Amino acid sequence: MIFTHSNRAPEGANQYRARMNRQLLLGAEAVAQGALDAGISGVYAYPGTPSTEITEYIQRSKAAREGGVRSSWSTNEKTAYEAALGMSYAGKRSLVCMKHVGLNVAADAFMNSAITGVNGGLVLAVADDPSMHSSQNEQDSRVYGRFAMGPVLEPASQQELYDSMLHAFELSEAMRLPVIVRITTRLSHSRAGVEQRTAVGQNPLHAEYAPERFVLMPHNARSQYRHLLDLQPTLEELSESSFLNRPVEGKGPVGVIAFGIGYNYTMEARVAHGLDCRVLKIGQYPLPRKMVNELFDACAEVLVVEEGYPVYEELFRGYFGSPKVRGRMDGALPRTGELTTDLLASALGVPLPETAAVPSMVVNRPPELCKGCGHRDMFDAINIAIGKHADHHVFSDIGCYTLGALPPYRAIHTCVDMGASITMAKGAADAGLRPAVCVIGDSTFAHSGMTGLLDAVNDRSPLTVVIADNDTTAMTGGQHSSASGSKLVRICLGLGVEEHHIRTIVPLRKNLEENIAVLGEEFAYEGVSIVIAKRDCLEKAAKEKRRTAATGK
Amino acid sequence: MQKNIILAGVGGQGILSIAAVIDWAALNEGLEIRQAEVHGMSQRGGAVQSHLRIADHEIFADLIALGTADLILSVEPLEALRYLPYLAPDGHMATALEPFINMPGYPPMDELLAELRKSGRPVLVHAAEIAREAGSTRASNMVMLGAGAPFTGIAPEKLEAGIEALFGAKGREIVDINIRAFRKGLELSNT
Ligand code: SF4
Numbered sequence: 001m002i003f004t005h006s007n008r009a010p011e012g013a014n015q016y017r018a019r020m021n022r023q024l025l026l027g028a029e030a031v032a033q034g035a036l037d038a039g040i041s042g043v044y045a046y047p048g049t050p051s052t053e054i055t056e057y058i059q060r061s062k063a064a065r066e067g068g069v070r071s072s073w074s075t076n077e078k079t080a081y082e083a084a085l086g087m088s089y090a091g092k093r094s095l096v097c098m099k100h101v102g103l104n105v106a107a108d109a110f111m112n113s114a115i116t117g118v119n120g121g122l123v124l125a126v127a128d129d130p131s132m133h134s135s136q137n138e139q140d141s142r143v144y145g146r147f148a149m150g151p152v153l154e155p156a157s158q159q160e161l162y163d164s165m166l167h168a169f170e171l172s173e174a175m176r177l178p179v180i181v182r183i184t185t186r187l188s189h190s191r192a193g194v195e196q197r198t199a200v201g202q203n204p205l206h207a208e209y210a211p212e213r214f215v216l217m218p219h220n221a222r223s224q225y226r227h228l229l230d231l232q233p234t235l236e237e238l239s240e241s242s243f244l245n246r247p248v249e250g251k252g253p254v255g256v257i258a259f260g261i262g263y264n265y266t267m268e269a270r271v272a273h274g275l276d277c278r279v280l281k282i283g284q285y286p287l288p289r290k291m292v293n294e295l296f297d298a299c300a301e302v303l304v305v306e307e308g309y310p311v312y313e314e315l316f317r318g319y320f321g322s323p324k325v326r327g328r329m330d331g332a333l334p335r336t337g338e339l340t341t342d343l344l345a346s347a348l349g350v351p352l353p354e355t356a357a358v359p360s361m362v363v364n365r366p367p368e369l370c371k372g373c374g375h376r377d378m379f380d381a382i383n384i385a386i387g388k389h390a391d392h393h394v395f396s397d398i399g400c401y402t403l404g405a406l407p408p409y410r411a412i413h414t415c416v417d418m419g420a421s422i423t424m425a426k427g428a429a430d431a432g433l434r435p436a437v438c439v440i441g442d443s444t445f446a447h448s449g450m451t452g453l454l455d456a457v458n459d460r461s462p463l464t465v466v467i468a469d470n471d472t473t474a475m476t477g478g479q480h481s482s483a484s485g486s487k488l489v490r491i492c493l494g495l496g497v498e499e500h501h502i503r504t505i506v507p508l509r510k511n512l513e514e515n516i517a518v519l520g521e522e523f524a525y526e527g528v529s530i531v532i533a534k535r536d537c538l539e540k541a542a543k544e545k546r547r548t549a550a551t552g553k
Numbered sequence: 554m555q556k557n558i559i560l561a562g563v564g565g566q567g568i569l570s571i572a573a574v575i576d577w578a579a580l581n582e583g584l585e586i587r588q589a590e591v592h593g594m595s596q597r598g599g600a601v602q603s604h605l606r607i608a609d610h611e612i613f614a615d616l617i618a619l620g621t622a623d624l625i626l627s628v629e630p631l632e633a634l635r636y637l638p639y640l641a642p643d644g645h646m647a648t649a650l651e652p653f654i655n656m657p658g659y660p661p662m663d664e665l666l667a668e669l670r671k672s673g674r675p676v677l678v679h680a681a682e683i684a685r686e687a688g689s690t691r692a693s694n695m696v697m698l699g700a701g702a703p704f705t706g707i708a709p710e711k712l713e714a715g716i717e718a719l720f721g722a723k724g725r726e727i728v729d730i731n732i733r734a735f736r737k738g739l740e741l742s743n744t
Contacts, residue, residue: 024576024586049593134593190589190604190615193580261615268614272621341618355620356637359668361660365563365632367599368655403597475594 022193027183028053030158030194031097031125034165036063037199038121041092042070044080046447047476048099049134050188051127055097056479067202073473075482076418076447077102081109081124085178088122089214091206093169100128100141105418105448107144110178114148115224116214117176120203121169125181127188130308131338134185136398136417138336140308145180145285149228151235152180152285153244154260158192160283164244166200171238175231184307186338187261236286244283245291250276254348255299257282257292259312262305262339269345277348287312301326303347307339369403374535377507377515378439378468379404379411384512385519386437393433397421397449399441400474400537412439419448422465426452429461435523439466443473446483450491453528457496462526466519470537478540485534492530501529508535554584555608556706557617559636561627563653564596567694568628570719572603574698577715578707579607589615598655600632607706626701628680628694629653630665637672646672647700647742649680649693676700676742683737688730695731699738709739 025033032054035043045055058064058071074080077098084096098106103126110124126144129135145152153168155161164181172179212220239245248267255278258266263281270277280295282288296302296316304313304327313327326332332347333339346352369375378401386392396402396412397420404411414424421438422445429436440449445467456463469488473479483491492502503522505515515533522529558575562568572588579586584607591601604617619638625646627633633648640646648669652659660668669675678700684693695716702709713732720728 022580024580024588053592133591133595186589186615189592190587191576192587192612192615193585264613264615268618271613272618340616341614345618353620356640356672358637359634361664361668362631362634363656363658363660365598365600365656367564367594367597370597400597403594475597477592 022195024191025158025162025194026053026189026191027158027161027187028127028189029057030161031165031181031183032057032061033194033196034162035095035123035125035169036061036069037197038166038169039093039200039202040069040095040169041120041202042084042087043095043097044074044084045097046074046077046080046102047473047479048102048127049476050129050183050185051097051099051102051125052476052479053188054095054125056477063199073480073482077106078109081106081113084122085109085113085118088118088120089207091120091208092203093121095123095125097125098127099135100126100139101135101137101417102126103141103144110144111148112216113178114150114228115216115221117224118172118178119176119206119208121172122178123165123168123172123181124178125183128182128184128308130184136415138308140311141180141182142285142311143309145182146311148178149232150177150179151175151238152182154182154283154285155187155244156261156263156281156283158187158190158194160244161187162194162196164283166197167243175235177228177231182260184261184338232286236289239284239286239288240290242284242288244281245288246281247291247295248279248281250278252277253300254303255279255295255301256303256305256348257295257312258305259283260307262307265339265341265344266305268341269348269350272341273345273348273350275348275350296324300324303327303332305333305339305344310335366406367403368406369400370538372538373400374470374507374533374537375401375404375468376409377509377512377535378466378533379409381505381507381512381515381519382437382439382466383409383411385516385523386435388520389435392435392437393428395421395425395428395436395438397438397440397444398475399444399468401439401441401468402475404439418444419452422449422452422456422463425463425465426456426459426461429463430459434462436461436463437466437523438463439468441474442467442469442471442484442488443481445488446481450495453492453497454495456528460527462528464519464522464525464529464531467530467532469532469534470540472537472540474537474539478537478543488532497528497530501525501527502532503530504532504534506535507533554706555610556606556624556704557622557641558605558624558626558701558705559617559622559639560603560605561625561632561636562601562629563632563655564591564599564601566628566653568601568603571626571694571698572605573719574712574715575605575607575705575707577718578711581714582707582711584609585612587612587615600635602632602636623706624701624704626697628697630669631659633675634668640672645676645701645704647676647678647697647704649678649697651679651681651693678738678741680738684734687734687737692731692734695734696738699735699740700742702735702739703742
């Protein structure tokens with residue numbers, strides 16, 4: 001199935017794709033197909049919108065199965081990245097995928113892999129979310145690319161994405177560096193026809209002893225860092241000849257330097273409004289200095305179009321500011337959020353058309369927990385149990401249950417980063433807050449909750465952790481969870497939580513009174529307690545039913 | 554030829570099936586396609602939309618510019634209005650009339666109808682009822698595809714072929730129900 005949230009799309013989509021020389025692929029799927037055709041031996045990832053569909057595509061791929069491409073979900077982005085580095089160490093090509101904030105989790109591994117370098121090609125596909133459609137910030141992963149001083153590719157279309165994957169692996173092996181392929185929500189979640197090329201085979205197993213590169217003790221690290229610095233001119237040279245960077249002929253005093261899918265909106269505005277400004281398309285970093293110089297020499301004013309932070313605009317402006325540069329920092333384009341063709345047109349001086357307004361009766365329709373979801377009953381119980389304390393706070397985390405912050409529940413009061421529920425509740429407990437309560441999902445607990453729980457146990461912090469165990473990573477569409485069910489209990493025991501303070505409740509309406517009582521008892525306990533609210537996600541159950549119906553297994 | 558189509562609805566209502574049929578037909582016609590959709594949090598009962606663009610020449614942007622949509626095709630009446638700023642002056646609107654109420658402040662139906670009627674000559678469809686006649690209320694999105702079909706730039710037979718291809722794996726009966734639903738929707742727009 002090409003439809004990631006396939007519950008809403010009819011079956012049989014695969015059949016027509018096989019008959020066409022062009023496949024209709026999401027940007028994320030173009031990354032996946034491109035990586036498969038570039039001969040990867042494995043993909044490592046933790047789900048996160050808008051990157052999830054890359055790994056899901058590989059998990060569904062028959063060719064990947066036949067080729068033995070490993071593809072199951074990792075516990076978090078850091079373990080994913082390190083495993084990908086290990087596969088690369090062993091000589092094979094590996095892909096690692098995550099959303100932008102996931103790279104914060106994997107940053108230690110990522111930064112240092114730029115120092116060790118790689119053997120087999122290692123490509124990090126990272127998906128940013130400008131406008132924060134499904135994220136807590138809109139950080140720009142190109143900054144990480146600059147930070148690590150490695151090559152970054154930022155293709156503009158689905159076809160370019162596909163073509164970039166082979167290029168990325170070749171570049172990675174030629175330079176012996178990890179390569180970032182940066183995508184954003186709009187490209188990742190948009191379909192287009194993509195032409196496929198002949199696949200190349202996988203690399204043989206080939207692990208080499210190279211302790212001078214891979215043992216990052218100071219003397220090795222220093223010489224590897226020097227080597228990375230020495231590579232910079234070569235990387236810049238490669239950008240000058242990359243198919244991802246190219247000028248578009250034009251005239252007039254105003255030019256545009258368009259990065260990634262900023263190019264699409266620029267060209268759309270150019271065609272729609274009959275503009276003929278010069279454009280420089282950028283899709284590979286570090287910047288091709290000669291091309292950039294040519295544009296700036298030819299133009300009196302340059303509009304810098306970046307889908308994300310004004311990373312390069314800031315650079316072009318310099319500390320004292322160049323009057324030539326326009327973009328997100330002087331208001332020519334908005335400072336935050338996704339770009340559109342209209343924003344580009346207006347930055348290029350085209351007046352926007354008069355359009356109908358949205359009628360005032362059109363009220364917002366925020367997302368909500370599914371009808372009948374166990375989280376609803378869990379929040380009902382928590383609200384009543386904790387409501388006895390006039391001033392109460394519930395720390396929470398990232399998942400479907402984050403929707404418990406919205407009416408009618410308003411049951412949780414924080415959501416910061418993966419795992420922060422437990423550690424923030426611990427800190428608040430240390431400060432004297434009673435009761436200190438947090439809610440975390442099973443998958444998020446596996447991702448980043450366990451270490452925080454160990455801190456709490458070691459400190460005997462008075463804290464109740466409610467683990468909402470729905471046996472899946474639900475928010476991103478029902479991926480396998482690394483720890484649920486009895487495994488959760490064993491983990492908590494192993495971390496040192498007392499057995500009689502690990503309680504399990506079933507969040508159903510009929511159990512409300514009983515659940516309130518259990519929660520109340522544990523909230524009152526002056527030590528670490530766990531309440532596992534165990535009920536399967538409805539969507540996951542439905543998905544499995546459809547899968548069984550489709551495969552007969 | 555170029556068509557900009559906005560598909561609108563509520564997360565879980567099945568607008569991606571409509572998109573998939575149009576995509577299939579457009580790809581078969583050798584046309585260029587861009588079809589942006591919403592994944593993630595909004596799929597849990599939030600407002601969702603898909604920008605679908607087809608053309609016989611290169612398409613750059615995945616998103617439709619304001620005031621340039623040839624068609625707003627909605628499976629929910631309030632959602633149709635949410636995207637009005639995208640509608641071209643000569644654009645069309647087709648929407649199902651069954652409200653999906655999962656938030657406070659949903660406007661009364663008569664006011665909603667009056668507002669819909671302000672936007673030219675919208676095709677207003679009792680999609681669920683018609684789908685039931687065709688054999689299953691679950692086919693109401695194909696009723697809506699039929700109602701919007703004349704404005705997609707793709708011949709109805711090609712769209713029917715798309716329905717055949719996409720629902721084929723589910724068996725003849727499902728295909729027939731969906732084709733009947735599509736044709737009933739199409740009749741509404743053609744009369
Ligand atoms: S997807 Fe599952 S966990 Fe998420 S709201 Fe729906 S039923 Fe609940």
